[in-house]
Amino acid sequence: KENKIISRPPVVAVMGHIDHGKSTLLGYIRKTNVTETETGGITQKISAYEVIHKDENGQDRKITFLDTPGHEAFSKMRERGARIADIAILVVSAEDGVKPQTIEAWKTIVESKIPCIVTINKIDKPGANVEKTKIDLAEKEIYLENYGGKIPFAEISAKVGTGVDNLLSLILLLSEMESLEGNLDENANGYVIEVNLDSRRGIMATLIIKNGTIKKGMTVVAEDSLCSTRIIENFKGEMIDEASFSSPVRIVGFDKMPRAGAKFQSFNKKAEAEEEAKKFKTSGKNKKEDTNENNKKIIPIILKADVAGSLEAIEKEIGKIQNDTAEFKIVLSGIGPISEGDVKGVSSGAEAVVLGFNVKADKSATEIAEKRGITISFFDIIYKLTEWLAGEMEAKRPRVETVEVTGRAKIIRAFSRTKERQIIGGKVVEGQINLNSTVKIMRRDFEIGRGKIVNLEKTKTKTSMVEEGSEFGMMIESKIEIVAGDVIESFAVVQK
Numbered sequence: 001k002e003n004k005i006i007s008r009p010p011v012v013a014v015m016g017h018i019d020h021g022k023s024t025l026l027g028y029i030r031k032t033n034v035t036e037t038e039t040g041g042i043t044q045k046i047s048a049y050e051v052i053h054k055d056e057n058g059q060d061r062k063i064t065f066l067d068t069p070g071h072e073a074f075s076k077m078r079e080r081g082a083r084i085a086d087i088a089i090l091v092v093s094a095e096d097g098v099k100p101q102t103i104e105a106w107k108t109i110v111e112s113k114i115p116c117i118v119t120i121n122k123i124d125k126p127g128a129n130v131e132k133t134k135i136d137l138a139e140k141e142i143y144l145e146n147y148g149g150k151i152p153f154a155e156i157s158a159k160v161g162t163g164v165d166n167l168l169s170l171i172l173l174l175s176e177m178e179s180l181e182g183n184l185d186e187n188a189n190g191y192v193i194e195v196n197l198d199s200r201r202g203i204m205a206t207l208i209i210k211n212g213t214i215k216k217g218m219t220v221v222a223e224d225s226l227c228s229t230r231i232i233e234n235f236k237g238e239m240i241d242e243a244s245f246s247s248p249v250r251i252v253g254f255d256k257m258p259r260a261g262a263k264f265q266s267f268n269k270k271a272e273a274e275e276e277a278k279k280f281k282t283s284g285k286n287k288k289e290d291t292n293e294n295n296k297k298i299i300p301i302i303l304k305a306d307v308a309g310s311l312e313a314i315e316k317e318i319g320k321i322q323n324d325t326a327e328f329k330i331v332l333s334g335i336g337p338i339s340e341g342d343v344k345g346v347s348s349g350a351e352a353v354v355l356g357f358n359v360k361a362d363k364s365a366t367e368i369a370e371k372r373g374i375t376i377s378f379f380d381i382i383y384k385l386t387e388w389l390a391g392e393m394e395a396k397r398p399r400v401e402t403v404e405v406t407g408r409a410k411i412i413r414a415f416s417r418t419k420e421r422q423i424i425g426g427k428v429v430e431g432q433i434n435l436n437s438t439v440k441i442m443r444r445d446f447e448i449g450r451g452k453i454v455n456l457e458k459t460k461t462k463t464s465m466v467e468e469g470s471e472f473g474m475m476i477e478s479k480i481e482i483v484a485g486d487v488i489e490s491f492a493v494v495q496k
Contacts, residue, residue: 008182009050009062009246010175011208013081015109016091017099021121025091025158026067029168048193048208048248049235053168061172064208064246066193079108080261084191084208087174088116089167090142094128094155097136106142115174117152118144119167124157182245186212188266192222192258193248195308197336203227203254207264208246215242218266219273220251224280225258226273227251229266257335260308297326297398299351302342303333306358310382311335314357317386326397328353328389338376340364351396353377357385407431407490409472414483421454424482427471433490435464441480442487451478451488 014022047067052060066081088109109116134147143149156163194206218229231252234240243249267273305311338361354376379385408430415423435456441449455475466472
């Protein structure tokens with residue numbers, strides 16, 4: 001059998017800090033602008049695009065780009081992007097320099113062991129300083145060519161397109177050095193990069209093919225999720241009959257939600273695919289561990305989002321919201337609108353939080369929520385959702401009343417006494433003593449009773465407060481007889 005292995009196009013992950021111009025770069029390459037459709041300018045879905053670039057011989061060469069979000073919440077998605085990719089592009093702004101997310105993205109690239117091109121963007125901006133950025137990178141142990149290392153770099157302006165052609169040529173050169181290969185005759189395999197639920201079409205997944213060819217009539221299996229390839233679309237949404245390595249494709253009609261980041265395989269016979277799915281089920285890899293083993297108050301969350309990537313990122317962010325007495329637990333999560341079934345799972349007036357991210361609620365779900373006094377909250381930016389949740393945790397966590405000592409005074413002398421009141425003199429040894437406050441009467445470190453300060457004098461002048469180190473005279477209302485050597489403690493009851 002003749003050797004069918006040929007070179008394949010590179011899959012490139014674009015990474016870096018938020019606002020450093022990744023989407024603008026992809027937008028320029030594709031002659032469209034991705035950022036315009038994004039809320040708050042943050043890219044919130046992994047997307048994949050194929051572009052054609054002429055190499056030095058004038059031949060058309062394909063490059064597949066993955067747009068991995070730069071927002072901190074999407075580190076899991078970024079890690080997946082780097083693992084799926086053959087080459088990483090680390091975008092750094094010549095204006096802002098190296099940021100924490102730049103370092104985080106760099107660590108992901110290093111761990112993934114894939115070659116990288118550093119792209120210094122925004123060189124057209126008035127505040128751009130390319131040399132300072134290169135030094136900044138070297139200080140963070142990212143050594144560029146001619147700056148103590150071997151990492152290739154390109155200086156670009158994604159907005160106006162300066163240096164972008166040079167960057168694409170650099171990608172093709174690096175791709176040749178990596179000797180990327182694939183076999184067209186094999187059945188396609190690769191990764192699931194995005195999953196979403198369409199109310200009309202069902203469960204859809206975007207796949208990146210790393211080897212082989214996918215054709216109509218095959219069956220795709222990703223862990224224990226199955227899908228027949230009746231509908232295959234390219235990245236433009238056009239119907240196609242087949243696709244081969246490095247291409248992003250969308251297939252429609254999975255029997256259950258595949259996991260974003262899962263490896264997929266394709267089979268000519270459905271029975272073979274079913275056998276593969278069965279192997280995964282019996283391997284026990286799909287069992288989830290229950291991690292909640294403490295005595296904290298559990299606040300249940302029902303979470304629905306538009307796509308799997310956003311769902312995953314939100315779940316990660318919710319895990320970061322910590323408290324000593326309470327914690328959130330996602331009891332139900334999924335893709336698509338909030339349904340009647342989602343809300344029915346919440347008991348009336350419960351502590352549960354129902355959240356929708358870039359989705360709406362069905363009319364029946366809204367009606368049931370109103371009847372049961374359940375609030376459904378909607379968001380389209382992740383950090384606003386997490387800020388709101390942090391406030392909810394503070395409001396819902398259990399309150400513990402604690403007694404805090406605000407002042408302590410030693411009694412030096414006891415004067416006249418009636419049945420209910422007594423005049424005493426003393427000195428404040430800690431904190432302050434206030435008029436009208438309730439105090440504990442302590443004898444040899446034991447509380448023997450309580451009283452209320454009804455008159456307070458300092459240097460024979462009436463006052464409302466005596467501070468530490470000062471002597472005082474006071475009239476105290478109490479049935480307990482106070483003697484010299486006793487200590488009185490003023491306190492406040494605080495809810496924590």
